[in-house]
Amino acid sequence: MTTLLIYGAYGYTGRLVTDRAVDELDADLVLAGRSPSKLEPLADEHDLPSRAFTLDHRRVVERHLDGVDAVLNCAGPFSRTADSLVDACVETGTDYLDITGEIEVFEALAARDAEAEEADIAVLPGVGFDVVPTDCLAAHLAEALPDATELSLGFQAFGSFSRGTVRTAVESIGEGGAIRRDGRVTAVSSVHETRRIDFGNGETLAVTIPWGDVATAYHSTGVPNVQVFTAVPERAVQALDATDRLAPLLDREWVQRTLSAVVDRTMVGPDADEREEGKALVWGEIGDGEETYEARLRTPETYTLTAMTAVEAARRTLAGETPTGYQTPSSAFGADFVTQFEGVEREDARPVGTTVSDD
Numbered sequence: 001m002t003t004l005l006i007y008g009a010y011g012y013t014g015r016l017v018t019d020r021a022v023d024e025l026d027a028d029l030v031l032a033g034r035s036p037s038k039l040e041p042l043a044d045e046h047d048l049p050s051r052a053f054t055l056d057h058r059r060v061v062e063r064h065l066d067g068v069d070a071v072l073n074c075a076g077p078f079s080r081t082a083d084s085l086v087d088a089c090v091e092t093g094t095d096y097l098d099i100t101g102e103i104e105v106f107e108a109l110a111a112r113d114a115e116a117e118e119a120d121i122a123v124l125p126g127v128g129f130d131v132v133p134t135d136c137l138a139a140h141l142a143e144a145l146p147d148a149t150e151l152s153l154g155f156q157a158f159g160s161f162s163r164g165t166v167r168t169a170v171e172s173i174g175e176g177g178a179i180r181r182d183g184r185v186t187a188v189s190s191v192h193e194t195r196r197i198d199f200g201n202g203e204t205l206a207v208t209i210p211w212g213d214v215a216t217a218y219h220s221t222g223v224p225n226v227q228v229f230t231a232v233p234e235r236a237v238q239a240l241d242a243t244d245r246l247a248p249l250l251d252r253e254w255v256q257r258t259l260s261a262v263v264d265r266t267m268v269g270p271d272a273d274e275r276e277e278g279k280a281l282v283w284g285e286i287g288d289g290e291e292t293y294e295a296r297l298r299t300p301e302t303y304t305l306t307a308m309t310a311v312e313a314a315r316r317t318l319a320g321e322t323p324t325g326y327q328t329p330s331s332a333f334g335a336d337f338v339t340q341f342e343g344v345e346r347e348d349a350r351p352v353g354t355t356v357s358d359d
């Protein structure tokens with residue numbers, strides 16, 4: 001039997017992932033995280049072994065990964081956790097997966113591709129809502145237009161956020177936006193571009209955001225210009241605009257600390273009913289200067305989908321199906337990976353302006 005260690009198992013998303021892994025995976029599970037008092041009740045609840053350790057000391061992490069075939073890291077912000085776990089995975093020959101959406105984490109792990117190859121391990125970040133659906137849609141669009149030069153992706157999510165998601169977002173407040181231009185991740189203002197997009201529910205205002213695909217879509221498709229949009233209310237654009245002017249202030253440690261404390265006090269995350277009822281719409285558009293194609297996806301609520309895709313990515317990795325080296329979800333499992341999950345529907349790539357009945 002293979003062994004999967006879930007790090008950050010007692011966080012909001014870690015619990016969803018753990019519940020699903022218990023139901024779905026034919027593997028030995030080990031629950032892990034830095035706090036013994038938070039970890040033990042969860043391990044008792046599932047009658048699973050647990051390993052409590054921080055990521056501060058490499059040898060300690062390596063010792064805890066001994067005999068583990070794959071790690072699924074759910075402890076974010078991943079800028080604080082991914083590197084230490086990958087350091088240890090390289091030493092112990094353990095495959096690494098996580099649910100990050102942080103551009104700098106994707107880029108840092110992509111830079112470790114050769115190291116991962118040499119260690120004969122897969123390094124597969126981003127196996128949650130960020131970036132599985134958008135990454136798979138990007139790869140699907142690139143199959144329709146292989147010489148494309150421009151890629152736009154976007155989503156409209158219906159549902160609320162967990163504490164960890166908002167805390168991770170707070171960390172990047174004041175850093176502005178990011179797009180990929182001519183193959184390079186490029187800093188832009190928070191409101192770099194707005195446009196009206198039909199995500200599948202009629203046109204709505206959308207704004208560019210520094211989403212993970214700015215990093216990953218380039219690795220998946222080779223398209224050198226990538227931007228990612230999300231649907232926003234009109235007044236949110238004004239608020240985002242203001243964050244650029246306030247950037248020097250928002251970047252300060254005490255502001256971040258205060259905001260994080262408010263988030264910790266006030267946020268819980270979507271409950272079971274919200275997760276059941278929520279959904280997300282994903283859109284993508286690809287162009288080569290002559291033709292433009294678009295495609296859409298409808299998915300379950302973002303945290304529900306995250307648990308589904310993360311556990312399936314772990315299952316495939318334990319089964320030896322994930323190539324070694326740095327991978328994106330679509331480079332590992334193909335553009336159709338996302339379509340296997342219950343509640344996911346894809347409107348396949350077609351030239352912009354045509355509809356299903358035009359086919």
Ligand SMILES: NC(=O)c1ccc[n+]([C@@H]2O[C@H](COP(=O)([O-])OP(=O)(O)OC[C@H]3O[C@@H](n4cnc5c(N)ncnc54)[C@H](OP(=O)(O)O)[C@@H]3O)[C@@H](O)[C@H]2O)c1
Nearest residue numbers: 008011012013075076077080099128129130162164165168
């Ligand atoms: N890809 C996706 O679509 C997706 C979906 C959901 C969440 N996420 C991301 O996943 C992360 C977790 O979200 P969440 O909602 O589960 O948050 P959460 O409930 O706050 O849980 C965060 C977990 O990470 C642990 N952690 C944080 N910093 C750590 C560190 N330096 N060392 C060790 N453990 C650390 C926490 O442990 P303590 O409680 O001991 O601090 C906790 O177990 C966030 O970054 C979020 O953005 C991504």
